[in-house]
Amino acid sequence: MSAADTTLPRPRTLGRATVNVVVALSVLYTLLPVLWLVLAAGKTRDALFGSNILSLKDFSFGRNLHDLFAMDGGQYGRWYLNSLLYAVLGAALGALVSVACGYAFDKYRFRHKEKLFGLVLAAVMVPQTVLALPLYLMASGTGLVNTFWAVFIPVLFNPFGVYLGRIFSQGYVPDEVLEAARIDGAGELTTYARVALRMLGPGLVTVFLFQLTAIWNNFFLPMVMLSNQDLYPVSLGLYTWNSQATVEPDYYPVVIMGSLLAVLPLILAFVLLQRFWRSGLTAGSVK
Amino acid sequence: MAATTQHAPPAALPGTAPAPAHRTRKAARRRQLGACGVLMAPFFALLVTVFLIPVGTAVYLSFYGDDHPGLGFGAARTIFVGFRSYTAVLTDPTFLSGLGTVALYCLVYIPLMVIGSLALALLLDSGVVRLRASAQLGLFLPHAVPGIIAALIWLYLYTPGISPVVELFAKADITIDFLGLHTVLPSIVNIALWSNLGYNMVVFYAALQAVPREVIEASVVDGAGPVRTALQVKTPLVRASIVMVAMFTLIWGLQLFTEPMLLSQSSPMISSRFSPSMYIYDAAFTRNNYSLAAAASVVLLLCTIALSYAVTRWTSRLDRTEEAR
Numbered sequence: 001m002s003a004a005d006t007t008l009p010r011p012r013t014l015g016r017a018t019v020n021v022v023v024a025l026s027v028l029y030t031l032l033p034v035l036w037l038v039l040a041a042g043k044t045r046d047a048l049f050g051s052n053i054l055s056l057k058d059f060s061f062g063r064n065l066h067d068l069f070a071m072d073g074g075q076y077g078r079w080y081l082n083s084l085l086y087a088v089l090g091a092a093l094g095a096l097v098s099v100a101c102g103y104a105f106d107k108y109r110f111r112h113k114e115k116l117f118g119l120v121l122a123a124v125m126v127p128q129t130v131l132a133l134p135l136y137l138m139a140s141g142t143g144l145v146n147t148f149w150a151v152f153i154p155v156l157f158n159p160f161g162v163y164l165g166r167i168f169s170q171g172y173v174p175d176e177v178l179e180a181a182r183i184d185g186a187g188e189l190t191t192y193a194r195v196a197l198r199m200l201g202p203g204l205v206t207v208f209l210f211q212l213t214a215i216w217n218n219f220f221l222p223m224v225m226l227s228n229q230d231l232y233p234v235s236l237g238l239y240t241w242n243s244q245a246t247v248e249p250d251y252y253p254v255v256i257m258g259s260l261l262a263v264l265p266l267i268l269a270f271v272l273l274q275r276f277w278r279s280g281l282t283a284g285s286v287k
Numbered sequence: 288m289a290a291t292t293q294h295a296p297p298a299a300l301p302g303t304a305p306a307p308a309h310r311t312r313k314a315a316r317r318r319q320l321g322a323c324g325v326l327m328a329p330f331f332a333l334l335v336t337v338f339l340i341p342v343g344t345a346v347y348l349s350f351y352g353d354d355h356p357g358l359g360f361g362a363a364r365t366i367f368v369g370f371r372s373y374t375a376v377l378t379d380p381t382f383l384s385g386l387g388t389v390a391l392y393c394l395v396y397i398p399l400m401v402i403g404s405l406a407l408a409l410l411l412d413s414g415v416v417r418l419r420a421s422a423q424l425g426l427f428l429p430h431a432v433p434g435i436i437a438a439l440i441w442l443y444l445y446t447p448g449i450s451p452v453v454e455l456f457a458k459a460d461i462t463i464d465f466l467g468l469h470t471v472l473p474s475i476v477n478i479a480l481w482s483n484l485g486y487n488m489v490v491f492y493a494a495l496q497a498v499p500r501e502v503i504e505a506s507v508v509d510g511a512g513p514v515r516t517a518l519q520v521k522t523p524l525v526r527a528s529i530v531m532v533a534m535f536t537l538i539w540g541l542q543l544f545t546e547p548m549l550l551s552q553s554s555p556m557i558s559s560r561f562s563p564s565m566y567i568y569d570a571a572f573t574r575n576n577y578s579l580a581a582a583a584s585v586v587l588l589l590c591t592i593a594l595s596y597a598v599t600r601w602t603s604r605l606d607r608t609e610e611a612r
Contacts, residue, residue, distance in 0.1 A: 015513070016415045023416050026407055027425040030485055033440045034428060036451065040443070049448050101330035108323035123338050125534075125595050127542040129564035130584040133571040134344035135337060157333040182315075188322030217433040219545050220564075224572065235435040242439060243552045256443070259436045266431040 034263075041260045045253050064257040071241075071254050078230055079237035083216060084265070086151055086233055091212040094156040098211075099204050102165020103196060107178060117166075123159040132224045139225060150225040151233070155215045161207040168203025169196070205276040209269060216266055234262045342588075348581035349373065372582035381560040382583060386590070388472065389562050393540040396476045400536050401529060404484050408491035409517040423492065426485035437482045438549040445474060446553065466554035478546050487532045494528040495521055530602045534595060541591050544568070563587045 040048060042061040068076050105117055135154055139145040144153075173196045181191040197204070219235045226232060232240070238258050245251035352368040376382050407426065411419055429437060445465035447453045456463050465474045498521055506520045522529075544564040551557035551565075559573065560566040563583060571580035 019410050019413060019415050020417060023407065023410055023422050026484075027422050030426050030429050030481065033437075033444060033481065034432065036444065037440050040449075097329045097333065100326040104323045104326035108319055110320060110323065120334070123334065125538045125591055126338070126342065127538070127564065127587055127591060129542055129544060129567050130345060130588045131338065131341040133567065133577065133580050133584065134341035134348070136571070137344065137348075137577070138336075138340065153333075154337045157330075157337045159334070159338075162330060188319055189325060192322070192326065213430070217435070219433075219435050220568075224568075235433055238439065239435055239549060242442075242549065246552060252449075255439065259439050262436055263432050266433070267428070270427075270431050 037256065037260050037263070041253075041257045043253065043256075045249055048252055048256075049249075060253075064253045068254045068257045068261070071251075075229060075232075075237060076234075076254070076258055079232050079234045080261070082231060083233040083235070083262075085148075086155065086218070087212050087215040087265075090152055090155045090215045091208045094158045094211045095161060095204055095208040097156060098158045098161025099165035099168070099200055099207055100192070102162045102167075103169040103173070103192065103200065105162065105166045106169035107173070107175070107196075120159045120162050123157075124163070128220055132220060135221075136224050145225060146227050146231070148231060151218075151222050151231070154221060155211075155218060158207070158211050158214075161211060164207050164210075165200070165203065168200055168206075172199045172203060202276045205273055209273055209276070212269060213266060234258070238262065345581045345584045345588075348577050349585050350578075352578040368578065372578040373586070375579055376582045376586060381558070382563065382566050382586075385560055385563045385566050389541060389543055392472060392476060392543060392562075393537060395473070396479055396540055397533060397536050399476065399480060400483065400487060401533050403480065404487035404532065405491050405522070405525075405529065407484070407488045408495055409521060411488070411492055412495040412521070413513055413517065415513075423485075423489065426488055428485065429482050430486040432482065434482060434545045435549060438478055438546045441474070441478045441481070442550055442553060445550075466550065466556055468556055471550070471554060471556045475543070475546050475550065479540070483536070487536075490532060491525060491528055494525040498524050526602075526605075530598070534598055537594060537598065538591060541587065541594070563590075 041064060042059050044060045044063070047060075101120075105113065105120075131154075136145065139150045144150045177195060177199075178191060181195055182188075186194075216233075217235065218233065219239065222231075222233050222236045223239075226236070229237070229240070238255055241251050241255050241258070245255055349372050350367060350369065351365050352372060353365060410416060411423060416422060432440070444450045444452050447457075447464075453463065453465070464470060502520060502524070503516060506516045511520065542564050543562040547557050547561045547565060551559065551561065559569045564587070567580050567583045567587070570576050570583060
């Protein structure tokens with residue numbers, strides 16, 4: 001009996017330790033590459049090749065930062081602004097459009113509604129690469145190719161946002177509120193704008209954040225649509241610079257520094273809006 | 288009442304004069320439908336222009352091709368070519384090897400991703416992990432790193448001379464070429480895994496939080512250990528999330544483009560037609576063969592639909608056998 005008492009906790013502490021070690025190793029796996037990026041951003045070109053990554057001998061963070069914004073006549077600053085414009089404006093507008101549609105799917109009844117919703121869901125799984133060539137041909141047919149709009153309009157389309165919008169509407173906007181507004185004589189759209197939209201706030205932020213990430217990550221569409229480097233987003237700009245780095249090693253430090261800066265906006269957005277997207281993830285998966 | 292609505296009601300329907308109560312109800316219904324239309328119109332305008340028309344165009348293009356009469360010196364005309372482009376795509380060894388590459392990639396990547404992220408979520412949910420919130424944030428961080436930048440970081444970590452990883456291996460007298468013939472695919476799997484592991488972990492963790500505590504307590508009372516509780520009680524209860532994660536991982540996996548595209552700048556092992564998506568890009572924008580690119584797109588689309596359908600069918604059948612038990 002006493003022997004069992006002393007042996008019982010041992011496998012449990014062992015299991016506890018194993019669990020913590022496994023989680024710690026996984027966290028190292030996800031964090032170390034980012035840490036490498038931070039450290040490498042402070043290296044000169046020569047220090048990048050050869051010297052110990054942890055040594056601070058050739059620390060040149062400030063110079064790399066200066067070089068980054070001076071390279072090719074300040075292209076990087078322009079790309080950064082472009083990315084912000086595509087992502088923030090596109091995600092804001094896209095989220096409004098998707099959530100409004102999701103709300104309508106939830107609150108109104110009409111014929112073939114579920115079939116139409118099925119079409120929306122089907123759109124989620126169509127690969128972007130399938131749409132790229134026709135979109136390019138359409139854009140060149142209307143003269144929009146190689147303009148801001150060629151990238152901006154397609155990224156507004158977010159069928160998954162409609163799906164989330166419908167779920168959020170079910171969860172956050174009780175039907176009784178709409179009935180009350182109708183009895184008060186408020187118009188349908190006024191009710192949506194003044195009452196429902198406010199209740200949908202957290203959902204709207206979640207859809208915004210999903211779409212912000214997607215547009216900031218977008219690489220294929222700009223690559224197809226844009227040839228004018230002034231319109232590039234950061235992703236495509238860094239891709240171009242990296243291809244030059246294989247011939248011209250001076251580009252390495254600026255590509256690394258540019259990558260580091262390009263990571264910051266999304267981290268900032270995720271930290272600031274944390275309590276919204278966490279609820280959004282549950283809504284998307286539990287249903 | 289109608290004055291407050293901001294849109295014009297649709298034209299009144301002709302018909303027999305209904306009773307007043309009936310008429311107001313009908314008018315209210317019309318107003319509601321009008322508002323519904325206004326709320327849905329922007330999204331469906333997008334759906335038509337950037338989804339339906341492009342898919343239609345892709346299908347159209349795949350059946351038509353440029354014909355160059357007079358030994359290719361005459362002006363090009365567009366003619367109906369039937370399944371010629373499909374035959375060309377499906378007999379092209381580079382396209383087939385691209386399909387094979389993506390199939391292998393998905394076979395390795397999806398199980399690793401689903402099992403890895405679910406295991407981490409179960410570990411974090413077990414309640415024995417210290418600093419749980421920090422661990423979650425650390426695991427989630429790569430999701431904030433854009434795909435192209437994740438590929439860039441790992442490309443540098445794979446490059447001898449820059450990479451501390453390669454250096455470490457070299458000190459242990461191990462030479463690894465991460466971008467060699469047999470290592471390039473695992474290297475790509477690693478990038479994708481690194482990028483999305485934490486995100487899917489959070490999805491699973493959120494679902495696990497929704498599992499009623501009584502269920503878990505009951506299994507503990509029944510004498511199940513923590514491992515059995517995790518595998519036989521919690522895991523079946525988050526099946527919906529598992530299906531969703533597997534589905535999205537599959538859909539994104541089939542589109543494989545960004546990572547190999549970037550790695551191809553430094554590795555001769557990645558051709559310009561490494562994956563079907565790269566094949567489409569190469570056919571459309573390097574070789575300017577639109578009908579070939581369109582046929583490849585349609586094939587990729589059909590593969591995606593078929594596989595997603597198979598996953599839903601398979602899981603709903605599992606659900607049914609579960610219910611029958």
